[in-house]
Amino acid sequence: MTDIGSILRKLSVLGAERPIFREGLRVLSNGVYPPPLAALLAEVDTTILKRQLEFQTGDSRLVMTVAGRRILVLNSASPDLVAAGAPLGQPLSPDDGSAFEALAEALVALCAPERVLTVDCSHPDASASAASVGISGEALAEMLMVDPSSSPVQMFIEACEPQYSACLFWSGGAWIGHADDQALLARLRPIAEAQRQRMQSAYRSADQSGEAPRLIILEKALADEGSVSAAWANDEFAIFVHAPEDCAAIHAAWRRIFTL
Amino acid sequence: MPSEDLDLLQRQFPDCTTLAFADIGAGMVLVTNSDAALEQHALNRLCAEAAATLAAQGGLSPQAAMICTADEIRVILRADKHPDDVLICICSPSLDLPAFRAAAQATLGRLAAAD
Numbered sequence: 001m002t003d004i005g006s007i008l009r010k011l012s013v014l015g016a017e018r019p020i021f022r023e024g025l026r027v028l029s030n031g032v033y034p035p036p037l038a039a040l041l042a043e044v045d046t047t048i049l050k051r052q053l054e055f056q057t058g059d060s061r062l063v064m065t066v067a068g069r070r071i072l073v074l075n076s077a078s079p080d081l082v083a084a085g086a087p088l089g090q091p092l093s094p095d096d097g098s099a100f101e102a103l104a105e106a107l108v109a110l111c112a113p114e115r116v117l118t119v120d121c122s123h124p125d126a127s128a129s130a131a132s133v134g135i136s137g138e139a140l141a142e143m144l145m146v147d148p149s150s151s152p153v154q155m156f157i158e159a160c161e162p163q164y165s166a167c168l169f170w171s172g173g174a175w176i177g178h179a180d181d182q183a184l185l186a187r188l189r190p191i192a193e194a195q196r197q198r199m200q201s202a203y204r205s206a207d208q209s210g211e212a213p214r215l216i217i218l219e220k221a222l223a224d225e226g227s228v229s230a231a232w233a234n235d236e237f238a239i240f241v242h243a244p245e246d247c248a249a250i251h252a253a254w255r256r257i258f259t260l
Numbered sequence: 261m262p263s264e265d266l267d268l269l270q271r272q273f274p275d276c277t278t279l280a281f282a283d284i285g286a287g288m289v290l291v292t293n294s295d296a297a298l299e300q301h302a303l304n305r306l307c308a309e310a311a312a313t314l315a316a317q318g319g320l321s322p323q324a325a326m327i328c329t330a331d332e333i334r335v336i337l338r339a340d341k342h343p344d345d346v347l348i349c350i351c352s353p354s355l356d357l358p359a360f361r362a363a364a365q366a367t368l369g370r371l372a373a374a375d
């Protein structure tokens with residue numbers, strides 16, 4: 001049966017706007033969003049033709065041959081990725097449980113949180129891993145319980161939880177509210193709907209896809225001088241009320257998650 | 261007409277490329293920094309967008325706004341004593357927002373007092 005979610009995720013990755021490069025290496029994750037391990041597995045999952053992918057976080061690096069959305073062989077690894085040592089140079093297969101686990105362990109070690117993940121893509125040696133069945137990105141994601149559909153807006157509002165007093169999150173066509181003060185939440189509802197429509201119009205007039213992240217901070221926007229911030233990304237929207245002095249912390253949280 | 265105050269602020273914060281002091285009541289940009297590379301129609305649109313962002317509507321009446329995208333931060337500040345006088349700032353994402361926010365508000369205060 002066709003997995004529509006999986007197809008949509010692949011299309012989303014393939015259609016991602018403007019890749020970011022640092023020192024010639026393409027940035028896959030800023031260490032926060034997308035989560036580095038999910039970003040690495042997504043890269044494997046969108047590699048069809050045979051390529052050598054060199055993933056790097058800090059001084060750690062893992063070089064592999066990938067084709068048909070599968071890791072065929074590990075070519076080399078930095079010394080700190082001890083687990084990668086055993087399967088190095090061996091054809092990989094999901095039937096080889098120990099190699100599967102060693103590969104997974106090496107990927108987890110490489111993708112430590114808070115470290116920028118980059119990739120360098122090149123043509124592999126012609127002889128590389130012709131006989132390998134390979135291990136798919138999806139199989140690794142399942143084993144490592146990586147959620148490929150995690151929401152950056154949800155991650156953002158979780159990061160801002162210490163700051164906000166009421167929050168509404170629009171996802172999947174419904175509002176999810178969170179506040180200790182229910183009167184404030186009720187007051188936020190019509191504001192949220194108006195701001196969501198306003199942001200949609202802004203995207204349309206700028207001819208931008210709804211995927212592009214945007215944050216609007218409206219300082220002292222409420223009569224009691226509370227501030228309101230609204231964030232949009234991946235066609236999801238969140239709006240929350242906070243104190244004016246928290247604007248800098250909210251902007252810093254947004255940058256950590258949404259800037260590569 | 262370029263403003264020395266705006267040029268000074270821009271030199272302090274090179275991440276800020278365009279600074280425009282505007283009267284949103286009149287819908288007019290009054291002065292920009294010397295390096296602002298925007299033509300008149302672009303300045304007019306900037307002013308109109310700032311007025312729309314700060315306009316009281318739907319239960320909100322913001323005193324200032326920050327609009328952040330992957331490419332830029334747009335800061336729109338309203339003068340404390342002259343609510344139609346605003347400073348519109350287009351900056352790169354690497355801007356030190358808290359430091360800039362304080363300096364820009366002080367600059368706006370001086371421009372509005374002299375207006």
